[in-house]
Amino acid sequence: MHPGVRWIYREETLDRAAQLMRELDVGALPVSDQNERLCGIVTDRDIVVKCVAMGHDPADTRCAELCEGTPRWIDANADVSEALHEMESHQIKRLPVIENKKLVGMISEAEVARHLTDDQVAEFAEHVYAR
Template sequence: MTTAKDIMHTGAQWIYREETLDRAAQLMRELNVGALPVSDQNERLCGIITDRDIVVKCVAMGHDPASTRCAELCEGTPRWIDANADVSEVLHEMESHQVKRLPVIENKKLVGMISEVDVAQNLPDEQVAEFVEHVYAR
C-alpha cells in the first residue's frame, strides 16, 4: 500500500497565522515553495497561503503585504491528510475539494506536503490523468 508519507515532499514548514505576508513570501523564497501551511499558536492547521494568494488577494488589491497577516487570507476549512492514509484517500481529498496542495500530518505534527507534482511523479499515468480531470477540468 502506497501512503501519503511515501509520496509527500518532506521539509514543509508552518507559518504562524499572525506573521505578515511579506514574511510568508520570504519564507517561500527560502524554501523554494509556492505554498505554506498556516498554523495557530498550538501548531494546528488554520489554512494554506500561496504565492498566488499574496499577489491576487493582497498586492493586486492595493494592500500592504508588510502589514497584512496570513490569517486574513485563510478561508474555508483547512484540508489535510494523515501520513498513513492510502494514496487513494489522498487523491479523493484533493479531487473532492479541488486542492492542489495537501499538508501531511503525523501525530499532530506537520511532516510534509503533497502537491500535484508529487502526484505526477509517484503515481501511474491513469491515476494522474483522473486527478487532473477532477482537479483542473471543473
Template structure:
C-alpha cells in the same frame, strides 16, 4: 500499500497566522515553494497561504504585505491527510475538494506536503489523468 508519507515532500514548514505576508513570501522563496500551511496559536493547521493569494488578495488589491498577515488571508476549512493514509485517500481528498496541495499530518504535527509534482512522480499516467480531469474540469 503506498501511503501519503511515501509520496509527500518532506521538510514542509508552516508559519503562524500572525506572520506578515512579506515574511511569508520570503520564506516561500527560501524554501522554493508556492504554498505554506498556516498554524494557529496552538500549532494547529488553520489554513494555507499561496503565492497567488499574496499577489491577488493582497498586492493587487492595493494592500501592503508588510501589514497583512497570513491569518487575514486564510479562509474555509483547511484540508489535510494523515501520514498513514493510502494514496487512494490522498487522491480522493484532493479531487473532491479540487485542491493542488495537501499538508500531511502525523501525531498532530506537520511532516510534509503533497503537491501535483509529488503525484506526478509516484502515480501512473492513468491516475494523473484522472486527477487532472477532476481537479481542473469546469463545473
C-alpha cells in the same frame, strides 16, 4: 509526500511568508495557530491576487487574513487513494500531511505527477481542474 515542510504562524505578515517561500523554494506554506494546528494554506498566488492586486500592503497583511474555509489535510498513515480522493473531492492542489497533530509533509500536484501513472495523473487533473 514532500517532507520537511515548515509552518508559518497565522500572525506573520505576507511579506514574511513570501520571503520564507523564496528561502525554501516553495509556492505554498501551511498556516498554523499558536498551538501549531493547521489554519489553512497561503500560496504565492494568494499573496499576489488577494493582497498586492487589491492594493494591500503585504507588510501589513497577516497570513490569517488569506486563510479561507476549513483546512484540508490527510493523516500520515493514509494511503494514496485517500489522499487523491481528498484532493479531487475538494479540488485542492496541495495537501498537508499530519502525524500526531504535527505537520510532517505536503503532497502537491508535482508529487502526484511524479509518482502516479499517466492514467492516474489524467484522472486527478480532470477532477481538480475540469470543474
